[in-house]
Amino acid sequence: MSKANSSAKSEGMLCWVTALMPEARPLIDHFHLLKVENRSSFPVFRSKDERMCLVVSGMGKTLSAAAVASLYQLVGERSDMAWLNFGIAGHRERDLGELRWVNKIVDVSSGQKWYPPQILKTGKSQGSALLTVDQAGDYPEGDALVDMEASGFYSIASRFSTRELVQCVKIVSDNSGSSWRDLKKGQVGAWIRAHMDDIIAASEELLVLSADEIQGVVRKR
Numbered sequence: 001m002s003k004a005n006s007s008a009k010s011e012g013m014l015c016w017v018t019a020l021m022p023e024a025r026p027l028i029d030h031f032h033l034l035k036v037e038n039r040s041s042f043p044v045f046r047s048k049d050e051r052m053c054l055v056v057s058g059m060g061k062t063l064s065a066a067a068v069a070s071l072y073q074l075v076g077e078r079s080d081m082a083w084l085n086f087g088i089a090g091h092r093e094r095d096l097g098e099l100r101w102v103n104k105i106v107d108v109s110s111g112q113k114w115y116p117p118q119i120l121k122t123g124k125s126q127g128s129a130l131l132t133v134d135q136a137g138d139y140p141e142g143d144a145l146v147d148m149e150a151s152g153f154y155s156i157a158s159r160f161s162t163r164e165l166v167q168c169v170k171i172v173s174d175n176s177g178s179s180w181r182d183l184k185k186g187q188v189g190a191w192i193r194a195h196m197d198d199i200i201a202a203s204e205e206l207l208v209l210s211a212d213e214i215q216g217v218v219r220k221r
Contacts, residue, residue, distance in 0.1 A: 116154065
């Protein structure tokens, strides 16, 4: 994969990180992302103008962290890129298919916490806490999402870019009345496509912020 072209460098760059291909597929199709041949063990896709890249990590925070690091190296170790962890999560009570922006991430095993700055206009009123667990189990008490990747993603991506450029959004895929084991084929894609307008708006906001970061670096020089 070549380093981003001059247009991409001036217009910003967004890196998507998903755990599973069903989460990635609607994004790949909508943004016309193409598979990148590389030596990484993670599938990587990019747009023709190189303003967007996507990596599929597999399940778990360790793989998510490794995928972020791998993609960072692959695209040229730029500190001005925006990062977005996108995928499904469980919740005790919220409706299936609901889109939630994450304003707090807690790694349950270590107790470490992160607070993604809520600076995007898209989804500003939809903030939720997210608990990252090592194994799927019971749903937490209170209004918190649960997944297996976000803490791994955020702990690494926030080292590579300013925290305002590192965000996390989840779609509720299971709750106390509907197990993740009962997910039907194609259901995740249908939920994602139903929220595509908001997803596109958020991606455009992040690209603008990335471009602003680039211009700030240039001005400092």
